[in-house]
Amino acid sequence: MAHDIQIAGLKLSILGYEFPQSQEYCDANWLLVSATLEAPGTRIKHRGTFIRTDELQGFLGEMKELDALRTTSAKLDCMEPDLAVSMQQKGSLGALDVQVSLNLDRSRQAHQVAFECDLSFLPGIISGLERVLDAFPVRTETNV
Numbered sequence: 651m652a653h654d655i656q657i658a659g660l661k662l663s664i665l666g667y668e669f670p671q672s673q674e675y676c677d678a679n680w681l682l683v684s685a686t687l688e689a690p691g692t693r694i695k696h697r698g699t700f701i702r703t704d705e706l707q708g709f710l711g712e713m714k715e716l717d718a719l720r721t722t723s724a725k726l727d728c729m730e731p732d733l734a735v736s737m738q739q740k741g742s743l744g745a746l747d748v749q750v751s752l753n754l755d756r757s758r759q760a761h762q763v764a765f766e767c768d769l770s771f772l773p774g775i776i777s778g779l780e781r782v783l784d785a786f787p788v789r790t791e792t793n794v
Contacts (some may be wrong), residue, residue: 653785657780658748658765661686663781667789669698679703679787685733687752689763696754697764700732703788709735710779717772733784744769 655662668680679702687694705728712724716737726735748765748785 651753653778653782655775655782657775658767658771659688659753659763660735660750661688662701664701664786667786672789675790680704681786685752687750687761687763691766692761692763694752694754694761696732696752696781698732700730701726703727703783704730706779706783709787710776710783713737713772713776713779717769717776739769746771 652665655664663684663686665682665684668682671675672678681701681703682699683697683701685696687696689732690693699752703754705726709724712721716724716739722739724737726733728734732753734749736749738747738749739745740747746769748767748769749762751762751763752759753760
């Protein structure tokens, strides 16, 4: 069963830990992900291990700050260059500029798509992140 996060036209399906039996923090938190990026006239799919649980946890914290209006932006910063997501509030009416970069082949095939949404989308994204992190928590040396 996949655990999904929907961010505008980006759907991330988390399929599991890359190394479910790993006892080491640096290996234990990589996730196997299927990403689908859809926009008018395009649909891009990518599957691999390019997101870590601690990166999702950091993004969740930033999304909660954005939802509470304590900041005007949030970023999913991934160690691997396959995926980047940034959200920036535009103006005072709650509009959000969402930028998604999905790189299938780092040297030859990069896709960047911009979306517009508003603050009402944030609770759904936050809920998706929380469900994924409940199923795949950040594993440390003591809780692996």
